[in-house]
Amino acid sequence: MSLQMKLVAITLDCPDPPALAAFYQQATDLELHPKSDADFAGLNGEHGLLIGFQRVDDYRPPSWPDQIVPQQLHICFKVDEDLDVAETRLLELGAGKPDHQPHGDKARVLTDPVGHPFCISLR
Known part of the structure; x- marks a missing residue:
């Protein structure tokens, strides 16, 4: 069982x-x-x-993608709007955008204000 x-x-x-x-x-x-x-x-x-x-x-904030300080957790969110619009809004709220973007146009990797990486993608 x-x-x-x-x-x-x-x-x-x-x-x-x-x-x-x-x-x-x-x-x-x-x-x-x-x-x-x-x-x-x-x-x-x-x-x-x-x-x-x-x-x-x-x-100590995670370092991504190099993992010198492990990311510990990675959260993914779906968004209803255009990825560019969602990204712009999140950057205005204090998110960061790493140079390394492994998902091409399908998703974006951002970091919250204390360094945790998270993804956004379309629903």
Whole structure:
């Protein structure tokens, strides 16, 4: 008999949980978790999935693609609009864009304000 597990949370390390939660909240329109504070902030995602952000002292951002500091996690998002429009909006919110783009025109790799890489692609 196989074990049935349901993913309920993904948590990212960061230096400032409320700030990183604000970036992802603006990018996704997800609702801020009511128990967020200076050490842990969360966003309530679809189907009960919580995206959490926890404070880590001496946080070191991932380096991508070289992996000198491992990326630890890579999140992918689907967007409804043109990739150029979505990318521009995310860059305005504080995302970065690495020079290395392995997916051609099908997806874009960006980094959140503290260096976690994530992809956007069309639905």
